[in-house]
Amino acid sequence: MSGFGSQCAEMVRAARDGDYRVGLVLGSGLGTLADEVEDAARISYTHLPDFPVSSVSSHSSEVVAGRLAGQDVVVLSGRAHFYENGNAAVMRTPIEMLKELGCEIFLATNAAGSLRAEVTPGSPMLISDHINFSGVNPLIGEESDARFLDMSQAYDPGLRERLMRVAATNDMELAEGVYAWFSGPSFETPAEIRMARTLGADAVGMSTVPEVILARYLGMRVAAISTITNLAAGMQESLSHAETKEMGLVGVGRLKTLVRGLLADLDNPAFK
Numbered sequence: 588m589s590g591f592g593s594q595c596a597e598m599v600r601a602a603r604d605g606d607y608r609v610g611l612v613l614g615s616g617l618g619t620l621a622d623e624v625e626d627a628a629r630i631s632y633t634h635l636p637d638f639p640v641s642s643v644s645s646h647s648s649e650v651v652a653g654r655l656a657g658q659d660v661v662v663l664s665g666r667a668h669f670y671e672n673g674n675a676a677v678m679r680t681p682i683e684m685l686k687e688l689g690c691e692i693f694l695a696t697n698a699a700g701s702l703r704a705e706v707t708p709g710s711p712m713l714i715s716d717h718i719n720f721s722g723v724n725p726l727i728g729e730e731s732d733a734r735f736l737d738m739s740q741a742y743d744p745g746l747r748e749r750l751m752r753v754a755a756t757n758d759m760e761l762a763e764g765v766y767a768w769f770s771g772p773s774f775e776t777p778a779e780i781r782m783a784r785t786l787g788a789d790a791v792g793m794s795t796v797p798e799v800i801l802a803r804y805l806g807m808r809v810a811a812i813s814t815i816t817n818l819a820a821g822m823q824e825s826l827s828h829a830e831t832k833e834m835g836l837v838g839v840g841r842l843k844t845l846v847r848g849l850l851a852d853l854d855n856p857a858f859k
């Protein structure tokens with residue numbers, strides 16, 4: 588690890604100590620989840636060494652450490668993306684910080700476009716696997732054999748099962764599917780979306796995949812949930828970031844139910 592992650596972890600612990608097991612990252616339009624964290628210490632990314640500050644409107648840039656649904660959590664409210672500066676490892680220090688704080692579980696959220704007409708804006712989609720269509724990888728430049736990371740079960744089967752059960756308990760439909768990472772920042776073309784569908788994608792987005800690779804590299808269990816904010820290019824008239832933000836707000840209620848349900852269940856002895 589670089590050393591920045593442990594420095595940042597010390598700063599968070601100085602602001603609020605806790606038994607942190609779960610780290611979350613919040614995507615576009617999903618930041619209101621951070622408002623629900625209780626007994627919270629909030630630290631701006633600008634105060635943490637090597638933390639990237641996102642230039643994307645709708646992303647705040649704060650670490651929020653506190654309590655949610657009976658668990659100590661560390662929320663990364665706002666993320667930086669590969670398309671902002673061309674660095675696929677841009678989220679490395681924040682994720683190393685989570686690991687240093689003791690988080691065993693990394694829960695990623697994002698806004699995404701749906702390739703399935705029946706999975707409509709406002710719906711959550713549990714990510715079962717991904718396609719890295721960007722051509723880059725945050726582990727490029729790593730020198731040890733650990734870089735040859737096994738991605739066979741990157742999205743933890745036990746956590747997925749648990750989230751499916753939370754959805755069922757709450758009478759919520761929860762689609763499951765493959766997320767394809769396109770670098771952005773331009774949206775995809777309709778032809779690219781037809782290609783992605785042929786390749787097996789169910790949703791597309793511009794984030795998450797590099798973070799999941801980094802979290803797995805650090806040995807964390809990973810779950811990831813997309814909030815569908817639009818049908819993908821060619822499936823609706825046009826696409827815009829304004830719609831991503833607006834529909835993120837519509838979908839965040841269901842995301843909160845899933846996250847809270849998972850957290851509330853972590854101490855259940857049946858939890859695997």
Ligand code: HPA
Nearest residue numbers: 698699700791792793819
């Ligand atoms: N494509 C890429 N990223 C996105 C989309 C999309 O359609 N919607 C929200 N984020």
